Amino acid sequence: MIGARILLESLKKQGVEIIFGYPGGQVLPIFDQLYDFDVKFILTRHEQGAAHAADGYARATGKVGVCLATSGPGATNLVTGIATAYMDSIPMVAITGQVGTHLIGNDAFQEADVTGITRPITKHNFLVKDVKDLARTIAEAFYIASSGRPGPVLIDIPVDVQRAETEFIWPEKINIRSYQPTYSGHPGQIKKAAKLISTAKKPIIYAGGGVITSGAHLELKELAQKIQAPVTTTFMGLGSFSGTHKLFLGMLGMHGTAYANHAVMASDLIIAVGARFDDRVTGRLDDFAPGAKVIHIDIDPSSISKNIRVDVPIVGDAKNILKQLICEIKKLPDTAQWLKTTEGWKNKYPLTYKDDSAMIKPQYILQELWKLTRGQAIICTEVGQSQMWACQWYQYLTPRTFISSGGLGTMGFGFPAAMGAKLGFPEKEVFNIAGDGSIQMNIQELATCVANKINVKVLIFNNGFLGMVRQWQELFYKKRYSYTPITSPDYVLLAKSYGAVGMRVTKKSEVRAVLQKAIRTQNTVFIDFRIEPEENVYPMVPAGSAINKMIEGLA
Amino acid sequence: MRHTISVLVENKFGVLARIAGLFSARGYNIASLAVSETFDPQISYMTIVVEAKDEKVLEQIHKQLNKLIDVITVTDFTKKDHLDRELILAKINYAAKDKPKLEAIFEKFVGKIVHHKADTATVEAVGDEQQIKALLEELDKFGIKELVRTGKLAISN
Ligand SMILES: Cc1ncc(C[n+]2csc(CCOP(=O)(O)OP(=O)(O)O)c2C)c(N)n1
Secondary structure, three states: OEHHHHHHHHHHHOOOOEEEEOOOHHHHHHHHHHOOOOOEEEEOOOHHHHHHHHHHHHHHHOOOEEEEEOOOHHHHHHHHHHHHHHHOOOOEEEEEEEOOHHHOOOOOOOOOOHHHHHHHHOOEEEEOOOHHHHHHHHHHHHHHHHOOOOOEEEEEEEHHHHHOEOOOOOOOOOOOOOOOOOOOOOHHHHHHHHHHHHHOOOEEEEEOHHHHHHOOHHHHHHHHHHHOOOEEEOOOOOOOOOOOOOOEEEEOOOOOOHHHHHHHHHOOEEEEEOOOOOHHHHEOHHHOOOOOEEEEEEOOHHHOOOOOOOOEEEEOOHHHHHHHHHHHOOOOOOOHHHHHHHHHHHHHOOOOOOOOOOOEOHHHHHHHHHHHHOOOOEEEEOOOHHHHHHHHHOOOOOOOOEEOOOOOOOOOOHHHHHHHHHHHOOOOOEEEEEEOOHHHHOOOHHHHHHHOOOOOEEEEEEOOEOHHHHHHHHHHOOOOOOOOEOOOOOHHHHHHHHOOEEEEEOOHHHHHHHHHHHHHOOOOEEEEEEEOOOOOOOOEOOOOOEOOOOEOOOO | OEEEEEEEEEOOOOHHHHHHHHHHHOOOEEEEEEEEEOOOOOEEEEEEEEEOOOHHHHHHHHHHHHHOOOEEEEEEOOOOOEEEEEEEEEEEEOOHHHHHHHHHHHHHOEEEEEEEOOOEEEEEEEEOHHHHHHHHHHHHOOOEEEEEEOOOEEEEO
């Protein structure tokens, strides 16, 4: 069997149902095999779109996303997508063609040192120089991508290896001696954690993306209810705990709710699960939660004690550990008074906005979207203000319903990611919440959507600005709006020219009806919402401040 | 403070680049690095001397190294009973009359003159960090024209 065929047979063995990609000279043997191979292939209009689509598919389904590109420019176009997946620990396998082995290092046509370029943004990568190693390498790549703390893995395959013949031998078991992730938590540490919880007066659970990765949301709910502790999540953790649960405090951090930030700061015990205390969450580190002891559950030892001092570190899989922890807690803490306090903050500092203008407020669109979909939709986002509003004004009930680039903050992510999510869940409504800046970064994927009947609904929050940057300029650079006003094409005509449906909304009174119409439409829909141009995202913690020193905006 | 770390890695394509890349990307300073195959040709052994301003940085270096897929084990020798050695080659100014002086030095240190010309001598020496430091001070009295060193090698006791 030739290498190209071995690749596809191996992907099949791995259960891959869909590949996103783009052809080119150094992947011709693979595309020749794809021609009549039984796998769904989505031809995107840009390799970046393929990487984000694979990523969105992975985030929505929990399976490994797969993308494929040619050498040189095809591979470098994947780079932003790979880095995006890396920062958010998303399982992905990226396959790239490479120039023939005899040409590597010769600055051959369309040669790029792709393993070199992607080394710092992949969990691991491989250059396959011998076709005999190919099947095993693919098996290892999937294993590495999806186990432990997941992440993208790249496999670079020279074109002569794709053409070379060997017997196809699929390794049924993979064991990598130098890679043995820890899944079960240390029982002694779990006991210690249980003790701390029993004696806490003001405990708070701080949940991150790790809860979603590990599928620990039910255990998280059980723990929270058992010990009656309020729950806040990170951006990546949205959906790990129901947004309508009475113990839920919303997201914390820079654009988190005031009550979540106050609660974390006043707590005496932080139970961190699958979260990493990054700078958008902690604000000024020296001032972060001064009275709190910290229990930190994470599968990645390097996340623990990286930013803050931890009292009880527990390395392992969140689901396993939470299960044991729940059993281990014998005496329940008394949190009645504490819950009264956090409830008080909820009432005193609710999320709000001024609904005072004739213009459409972005928050209002999300409120209406919530009323129409009740958390049953998948919400993808681009980056910027619209993204933050989507965190604040839509309640996520279950994991994998909020899909957004957190760690890297990649504009242009949302639209292709929404395609991937929709292909993973064709029966679900998938929306992309987009700014007018971001949507223009991968807008070419409209063609992919229409060609493949991927009916995602793109809600463009068109404020005529690169809004989030403008907000910083307004607040910290004396309103000098340097290159943040931005023009757009006519989205209605644009959508139409691609064969999709475009709509425009300029009045608040039309928002609901247009959303309903979009949901009914069996096509890709772009809605151009003309929103209040200078609306800001509040609350906001200025960079480098303590997280309870928020700018409220409404005072 | 300087710490000596040993890293056992799979002897695979690009592994040195992964280790070096980790140090540069995270802003850790490598003072010296020695790499070679072990008796098992599939495994390489690296001895890395790093500059870490505190325990926290050292802990991160340790954890980040462990996170690399090709890394088998990481050992921090700072608090471990171990031996370390370095080999140096130095070219120094030399005249025939200096010979007794130089030989006297090598009664105190492990090393010898391996080559000499009319005006220069090349010496080799082995020792731990302190010994090498002391020796270099002695040799510098002659004038060191060129110096190469392997970087530290370490092994646990
Ligand atoms: C690829 C990329 N380039 C630049 C940035 C910096 N950036 C962050 S938010 C933002 C503005 C986004 O504007 P828009 O998409 O219109 O959304 P809005 O904030 O107006 O909702 C920019 C430029 C980024 N995050 N990603």
